[in-house]
Amino acid sequence: MAEMTAADVTTQRRRSRLHQYLYRVIFEADTPAGRAFDILLILAIVASVVAVMLDSVPRIRRAIGGWLSVAEWVFTILFSVEYLLRLYASPGRLRYARSFFGIIDLLALAPTYLSVLLPGGHYLLVVRVLRVLRVFRVLKLAKYVAEAELIVAALKASGRKIAVFLFAVLSIVVVVGSMIYLIEGDESGFISIPLSVYWAIVTLTTVGYGDISPQTPLGQTLAALIMILGYGLIAVPTGLVSMEISLALSRHQKRLCPACGTSESDPDAKFCRRCAADLHGTKKGA
Amino acid sequence: MAEMTAADVTTQRRRSRLHQYLYRVIFEADTPAGRAFDILLILAIVASVVAVMLDSVPRIRRAIGGWLSVAEWVFTILFSVEYLLRLYASPGRLRYARSFFGIIDLLALAPTYLSVLLPGGHYLLVVRVLRVLRVFRVLKLAKYVAEAELIVAALKASGRKIAVFLFAVLSIVVVVGSMIYLIEGDESGFISIPLSVYWAIVTLTTVGYGDISPQTPLGQTLAALIMILGYGLIAVPTGLVSMEISLALSRHQKRLCPACGTSESDPDAKFCRRCAADLHGTKKGA
Amino acid sequence: MAEMTAADVTTQRRRSRLHQYLYRVIFEADTPAGRAFDILLILAIVASVVAVMLDSVPRIRRAIGGWLSVAEWVFTILFSVEYLLRLYASPGRLRYARSFFGIIDLLALAPTYLSVLLPGGHYLLVVRVLRVLRVFRVLKLAKYVAEAELIVAALKASGRKIAVFLFAVLSIVVVVGSMIYLIEGDESGFISIPLSVYWAIVTLTTVGYGDISPQTPLGQTLAALIMILGYGLIAVPTGLVSMEISLALSRHQKRLCPACGTSESDPDAKFCRRCAADLHGTKKGA
Amino acid sequence: MAEMTAADVTTQRRRSRLHQYLYRVIFEADTPAGRAFDILLILAIVASVVAVMLDSVPRIRRAIGGWLSVAEWVFTILFSVEYLLRLYASPGRLRYARSFFGIIDLLALAPTYLSVLLPGGHYLLVVRVLRVLRVFRVLKLAKYVAEAELIVAALKASGRKIAVFLFAVLSIVVVVGSMIYLIEGDESGFISIPLSVYWAIVTLTTVGYGDISPQTPLGQTLAALIMILGYGLIAVPTGLVSMEISLALSRHQKRLCPACGTSESDPDAKFCRRCAADLHGTKKGA
Numbered sequence A, B, C, D: 001m002a003e004m005t006a007a008d009v010t011t012q013r014r015r016s017r018l019h020q021y022l023y024r025v026i027f028e029a030d031t032p033a034g035r036a037f038d039i040l041l042i043l044a045i046v047a048s049v050v051a052v053m054l055d056s057v058p059r060i061r062r063a064i065g066g067w068l069s070v071a072e073w074v075f076t077i078l079f080s081v082e083y084l085l086r087l088y089a090s091p092g093r094l095r096y097a098r099s100f101f102g103i104i105d106l107l108a109l110a111p112t113y114l115s116v117l118l119p120g121g122h123y124l125l126v127v128r129v130l131r132v133l134r135v136f137r138v139l140k141l142a143k144y145v146a147e148a149e150l151i152v153a154a155l156k157a158s159g160r161k162i163a164v165f166l167f168a169v170l171s172i173v174v175v176v177g178s179m180i181y182l183i184e185g186d187e188s189g190f191i192s193i194p195l196s197v198y199w200a201i202v203t204l205t206t207v208g209y210g211d212i213s214p215q216t217p218l219g220q221t222l223a224a225l226i227m228i229l230g231y232g233l234i235a236v237p238t239g240l241v242s243m244e245i246s247l248a249l250s251r252h253q254k255r256l257c258p259a260c261g262t263s264e265s266d267p268d269a270k271f272c273r274r275c276a277a278d279l280h281g282t283k284k285g286a
Helices: A004-016 A017-027 A032-055 A058-089 A091-097 A098-105 A109-116 A121-144 A147-159 A159-184 A193-204 A216-232 A233-253 B006-013 B017-027 B031-055 B057-088 B093-097 B100-117 B123-142 B148-155 B157-183 B191-202 B218-231 B233-251 C006-014 C016-026 C032-055 C057-090 C093-098 C101-108 C109-119 C121-144 C148-157 C159-184 C195-202 C217-233 C233-253 D006-014 D015-025 D034-055 D059-090 D091-096 D098-105 D110-118 D122-145 D148-157 D159-186 D194-206 D217-233 D237-253
Strands: none
Touching: A017 A032, A017 A058, A017 B006, A032 A058, A032 B157, A032 B191, A058 A091, A058 A098, A058 A109, A091 A098, A091 C233, A091 D194, A098 D059, A147 B157, A147 B233, A147 C032, A147 D059, A147 D148, A159 A193, A159 A216, A159 B218, A159 D034, A159 D148, A193 A216, A193 B218, A193 D034, A216 A233, A216 D015, A216 D159, A233 B233, A233 C148, A233 D148, A233 D237, B017 B031, B017 C121, B017 D091, B031 B057, B031 C195, B057 D091, B093 C093, B100 D015, B123 C121, B123 D034, B148 B233, B148 C233, B148 D091, B157 B191, B157 B218, B157 C148, B157 C217, B191 C217, B218 C148, B233 C233, B233 D159, C016 C032, C016 C057, C032 C057, C032 D159, C032 D194, C057 C093, C057 C101, C057 D098, C093 C101, C148 C159, C148 C233, C148 D159, C148 D237, C159 C217, C159 C233, C159 D217, C195 C217, C195 D098, C195 D217, C217 C233, C233 D237, D015 D034, D034 D059, D059 D091, D059 D098, D059 D110, D148 D159, D159 D217, D217 D237
């Protein structure tokens, strides 16, 4: 995200004015032109995703499939120009190309071009897969929202604990899936352990499709146990993330005394509790 | 909600006694007459909503449809009188008409009158739509409950973070919906990307109707992943709202020392921990 | 629960030794005999509930219906004797009879006796209703668990806020139910507004039976919105209860200085922050 | 888990070098050899579980059932050797055999051997039960993850409160299940109280299979009530676990001043707030 370090900024200043101007418009959003560019880009991304989605509805495809195909090519060409401009304007070109959004941007372009290079009957389905990958373009929107950082920070901090939790859940569904496979068997639709594990996940997460459900008293008892377990287990990730969000926010809202550097977490504090310096104007949080 | 500012109160005092009395009865609830008016109004609103609901049940309509129609007109006339009285009694008439509840109150009246102005065979369905809008009247109840403020404050404070979360959820269901459309296809009922995105929402939110469900091993694996994701993701809004409610409440319960301004969050504290001044009589919370 | 005040205890002491002994055994659990009585009672309650449940399974009823009927009468007579002993041993007899558990105890006895007083063909179904009320006996177990108090205290404290939340949920399901009734209509199974409101509750609470589900794109869009709303709204009661449990526990763990009465919430504190008296041995929490 | 006390360590030091080396490799993970052993073991466990799962899919069994059978025997022999080495290397042999993982390890071996001892037609199903128990081997993975301790500590601390909650849930589903059995009866599929209680669990936990669902207005009203109850009740375990995780973490992160023993929970603190001693090097948390 932070595609410029202090050194890059120095290099950048020595470059041509056009280069600098493009950088500001494309990568930053603190000038009127930059903000207009970002808003137009977001609208184009949403429009292109909607076009791909509508194209998949048989009735709409028959009616306006040609126009949607044209729209797709227009969007693809616009996004290609945008990609080349980004490559040119970025201080370190390879850094952009290898960054998370550089790869997403490329993935969002590839399917349309590949649908030309790979013609022929039995490749059609593959082409469809590639075309739909264009909806990854929607993920580009995420970078325009600053508020996401707090959530991501909290999720990262609780990442290892959530991994342990997910592993425990996985163990439970494998064991319970195997047990229900033996209890219920083929007649109730539990035709293999992997399918039974799938059922256990459907049940533990309280989704409950009902396409497969236990029919014997013993199977229903086991199902009831895993439901109550799933109902209670949700408390664990919720508790972990709640705590991490609370910690992330308290760090966020902490202020440092401008005179002596003492950190202050009380939002009511007006003066440093060490040196009595005024704390106002130094608040970090929103 | 606070339909009177200090200036309005002054203007109000100079008006006729009837005007003042009506204002107290209709807009306030701190006199016996005002409280009786509010309770009667709530009962009438609930009765009118129940009448509309019963009218939609074929068996009940055949039996007592005529009476329900009469009841609807009686309620509509009563609420119309109430609306006119509110307009008259409100210090700033246009302010009431343009306020949130002024608009709701009008919307709750319109459908019955429009059902007269728009007669004829094929308009019947439209009239039904308009009639059912009368249930919005139920929303008027909300203004009589003070406790809602804390919840609303917490939701507002976490609003931007929840918007980011909802956007992330939307991105996930669009991408996963497209992937399942390609994996499963028409045979399993995934006939278009919008329908597949609907399925992804049904699954991620752990609703799980089961009207459409994946049949291939790959599709079931993807479904299992999105279920576990949805099961874990719920922790994010829960954590955000928990924290905001906790912050809103601690702000609510905080007291300031009347002598030196030190804030005190301990509900047991009797004296200021700085200057020993008596803290009673300055409590802000309920 | 606290069926004896200080005054009652004084009265009690003047009574006969048998009376006192019975009170200790039946109402208290801090003597070996009292504990044995409570454990036997719990086992009898669970056994009688299991007997009622098994009696409803057609296959089991055919096989051992007679024995279950005998068991029901044995349990009913035992519980009747227990009820009379409680009435006799209780310091204030009417107080027990009018207490929550006094009423539950009576309700748990009544159905069996009523099944004798009300014979005859078409009354049988009514008798079955009354018999099943016997499972309320299971609620008697709750009084033996002390840990429930913390949860109940937290739920009571957040009661008004949860009521506001439930009212908001009710408003939403009434409005959404009416809208889906107009959008979908009879063909999709939404045959009346009450049934559509039922569907809205099934969807908002993420239960998702799938017996009724929207078939039109507009209906599915509305369903998707209410699913995401329900998925996010759960954060509100969770946040409220989390906070109240946390408050209830911190009150629970608070210690008072034995010398000056200052309350201390820091679990690490060893000495009073006012008068430096030793805080150990005065901890209130478990 | 902590299979060595200080006394054991002393005994261990006097033993042969081979014994010591084996102990380090098999039971510990802080040497390169020990870590390599653990990683290989985890991979072998996962591979053997996958083999059992694949063996249950009819199509895969027909194709490569023979190879899967060979793989099962190879894994069983490897794990048997591992079990004997653990018995030999463990300072107290019986202590390992009687420890939680000692029993799990044995259970993970038994099914394959028992499938030889119990041949014959009608025992096949039993053998299948035993074979599937091998997936318990997957639980062995849990011991390699340190992060699990915090979660387990929080769950243990809130164990009694969660037990009370589960008991309350059980009471509710028994009472509601009996009521719906009387309201709906056989025609809607509620053929016995145990099955109706199963339905009540499916509904309260918001799983909602939809294989059985109420058809009468009264039954649907009761179902709606239990859904809203289940939707709200989830807040209780979530609140309990949130609080316990928060307490467990704050205990985890607390540091004691090496000079005066004052506890410090602020992770930013560098010096004791009482005596200004340096706090670094005494941090307990990770």
